[in-house]
Amino acid sequence: MAKAGTVRLFDRIKQWERDLRNSYNTDLSTPEKRRRAHIYNLWFDHAILRGVWTNLDEIAPGVFRSNHPTHRRFAELKARGVTSVLNLRGSAGAAHYLTERESCEQLGLTLVDRNLHARKAASAAEILAVIAAFRSIDRPFVMHCKSGADRAGFASAIYLMAIEGEPVEQARRMLSARYVHFRWTKTGVLDHILDSYALRNATDPIGFEDWIRTEYDPAKIQAEFDARTRLPL
Template sequence: MSTPLRRLRAYLDMALIDHGILRHYWTSLQRISPQMWRSNQPGPGRIAKAAQMGVKTIVNLRGRRPSGTYALEAEACAKHGLALMDFSIGSREPPRKVALKAAREMFGTIAYPALMHCKSGADRVGFMSVFYLFAHEGVPLGEAQKHLSLRFGHVRQGKTGVLDYFWDNYAARHAETGIDFWDWVEREYDPEAMKSAFMSQWWANILVDRILNRE
């Protein structure tokens, strides 16, 4: 963004292509613990406010990508002294074991307080809110799962419901055997089998994929 024209293109990309104009009116910002906030994709102004609130790290669950939105986010984080952690995770398939282990390491090393986000603030950040609260802070799973819900725009009947299915499967096995989460991940969890077993509903897929146009 070395020229005014490139900066204008970046803002247009964020506002129109990436639907940032909608996020101007609905941020989904919520503090889920004393050390963690969640939201949808923040623009430069919201990143500045996050810095004022004491946030030290932005966790970008969309991953590093060639877009105006990302360029503006990276620039704003650098300007306000925030660390930007790019962590890519999907919304329509169970997380890979390597991603779960990487998330554990990330939450154990980043500077807090932190704010994590995806695009819409519903699915990926909902899943990672559950993960953070349960696997990092030790919050009971049932309580943590409230952060992956329709309240935040998450539709569990669609393909994105595979994220709920992941937690429901572990909860069932824990209730049956008392198995520890990380033991379950190492010894029993099969992402491909879980993906094949999960069944979404057609109407919810239309809502999530075509009407809401979720990433």
């Protein structure tokens, strides 16, 4: 009985936290909503950290990976010659996306939106859409997720394989502790995707994009990963 009461209390606390976050995750249509969106970005989306910690790296000439830049950092990237932004967080209308879109419009940066997942295997369509964006986006460009550790790392590995022609054994360095990515968390499913491709490629070579298009099974990969891991995060 005590355990059930503790679970209910924990659930209420989680719901209270979700409600609080949602109350600040607003659009920019009024000064008050803009103020609340700024608070959301700063504290709930952790922009307070990303003002000084960038996780920025140039992975190929004119191709950068980063955590989610602040407006000031977008301006600095433009000054370095960046013309386009590949957002890997989707465009669902959250405060962090609305302010990013506004920053890009003000600075004259082209914003391209795609969606990847950090803690579950992305669909083939989502991965192929990222590859298509790599082929069409103007350079120099920066790709980003929230922390620049997981989705940006996975997308960087994809870029190196599909566009630069690097082998998976080299491209997988994009998912490493250097960028604050740890395969023992739930984000390790991204490593498992590359592991699965490397195993398949070793027995009968196939390009990464072709593998995604013809053989990749995200449900199977996710099930394999879940079955062999019992993760706390």
